[in-house]
Amino acid sequence: MTALPPTRSRKAQIDGTATALFHARGFAATSMRELATAVGLEAGSLYSHVRSKEEILHRVCFGLAEEFFTAFDAATAATQQPVAQQLRQAIEAHVGVLTRDVAASSVFLHEWRHLSEPARTEFVALRDRYEAGFRALIQQGTAAGELRCPDPVFAALTLLASLNWLPTWYRPDGRLSPEDIAHRLAEQLLSGLAN
Amino acid sequence: MTALPPTRSRKAQIDGTATALFHARGFAATSMRELATAVGLEAGSLYSHVRSKEEILHRVCFGLAEEFFTAFDAATAATQQPVAQQLRQAIEAHVGVLTRDVAASSVFLHEWRHLSEPARTEFVALRDRYEAGFRALIQQGTAAGELRCPDPVFAALTLLASLNWLPTWYRPDGRLSPEDIAHRLAEQLLSGLAN
DNA sequence: TTTTTTTGCTAACGAGCGTTAGCAAGTATA
DNA sequence: TATACTTGCTAACGCTCGTTAGCAAAAAAA
Known part of the structure; x- marks a missing residue:
């Protein structure tokens, strides 16, 4: 046919x-x-x-969740490394997933709320668990004296916020490669703007 | 009645x-x-x-745009101040608008794309102009040696990204006041996490 | 070859959508 | 008092929605 x-x-x-x-x-x-x-x-x-419109959404959302977890786990597998280094790699891994498929990432970030129960609750739990991974890294890093931040919960939120805005402006044909972007983001978030 | x-x-x-x-x-x-x-x-x-469903959306989106501009202008009116200080105030002003009405902010940030033309294009132009304000501050600050960043465009994007994620997690009854949040955000974004 | 599975079509279902028309009662103005 | 405006109702309009039934042709399996 x-x-x-x-x-x-x-x-x-x-x-x-x-x-x-x-x-x-x-x-x-x-x-x-x-x-x-x-x-x-x-x-x-x-x-x-x-099967249905929502089934598609379900597959996209949970598929991407898995990608994020896989990337994060790979980036932080070498636990003997300094935590700051692990965090940097986790950031780069996160950006890698985001840039590999901007549309899917954007759906993952914004459209999950149209999932109906119980999928919606499951999804939120997954997302919280993912955020907890970053939070834990920041906590460890702070405890080890490698990082400085008054509030790891807060820091994790801000960090992921910066990263997750990326799908709204990133263009695959832009002047910066995904690796450049990841590197600069990590640099800026870890070092700040002040002189 | x-x-x-x-x-x-x-x-x-x-x-x-x-x-x-x-x-x-x-x-x-x-x-x-x-x-x-x-x-x-x-x-x-x-x-x-x-008049219509869209008219409501229009009013919310453009109403909030005006609030953001007003707040930004007030925060940066004292041009004799150090630029880093102006930027800090602009950040706090932005957070102030966001926290004053989380729902409206969220609509402003995410639902504007359901505006039909020409409102949609007008809105995007407004938003770009607002972002340009932050970009200009960062540029000035970098030129004056108060800030350090390899790419002001990039820095402005990241900065607003961190701020604009706030409506997704901020709760008015949370443990941090809007002022605390604004202050911490400004602190963290300007100073970074690294030690 | 025959049989089964896959892929796609047309037509239609019940439901919900944004919106309008026409009307009535309350409120303000004169 | 009479007049106009505001606010709300009921009923319905034309339309689009997600989805299903029933069927035909192609592809794969037997």
Whole structure:
């Protein structure tokens, strides 16, 4: 039926296109008919590949959660390293995931609230656990005297905030590579602006 | 008709409730019927006070834009001060607006994309102009040797990112006052985490 | 070959959407 | 008092939504 077999499965293509649309317009403002058109199908045909609109959102959100965890664990596996170094690597890992797929990251960060229960609660728990990882690093670093901060909870929030704004301005064809960005972010967050 | 006359006008009440709903569920996922119920009216009755759903969003977004500009201008009016000090005040002013109305801030930050043209383009221009204000301060500060940063554009983005994440975690009844938060944020962003 | 699975179509379902028309009662103005 | 404005109601408009049923053709499996 298809002229050339798609390199990605239809399902993956639908997920990818949906991610882009959710990113651009938001989950609630994206219709299945829009998605179908963007993918070259009729609306009803989507349901041969996908159970529901929310299932797509679920897959994107939880898929990215897994990516973040994997990246974080790899970055902090070498526990004999100085904690500040581990933190720097965790930052770079986080930025790596964000830049690899900006649309998916953005959906992960903003559209998860359209998940219905119990998925929504599960997701929030995952996200909290991830944040706790950063918080723990900052705490350890402070205890070890490598970092200085009056309030690790606060510091973790601020740090992730800076990183998570990235999908709103990052462009893959921009002048800075993902590695540059990661490096500068880590540098600036750890050193501050003051002279 | 009403037992006790509302202290705010109905229109203001509708705007406020809509802001809370847009914040909680998002603009697209909030229905006029939901809003009507929350405000104690029937759906059709809203239109005695409000021209359209989007008009509410427009008022919230542009209203907050004005608040941000006013606060920034006041914070940086004393141009004879050191630029780093002006920047600190601008940060505190920004946090002040954010914490004064978290829901409205959140709508300002996230829901503006549901504005239709030409309002949307106007809004983006306003927002860019606001960011440019921070960028200029950082640039001046760097030129004057008060600040140190390799890339003011980048620094401005990061700085506003940290601040703008606040509405996602700030609770008015939390353990830190808005002033504490503003002060700590400014401190941390200017000084960094490293020791 | 026959059978099964996959993929896609058309048509339609019930529901909810933003919004409007027409009307009534209350309130303010004259 | 008469007049106008404000506020709210009910009912409904046209439309879009997510989703399903039923069917056909292609692809894969037997």
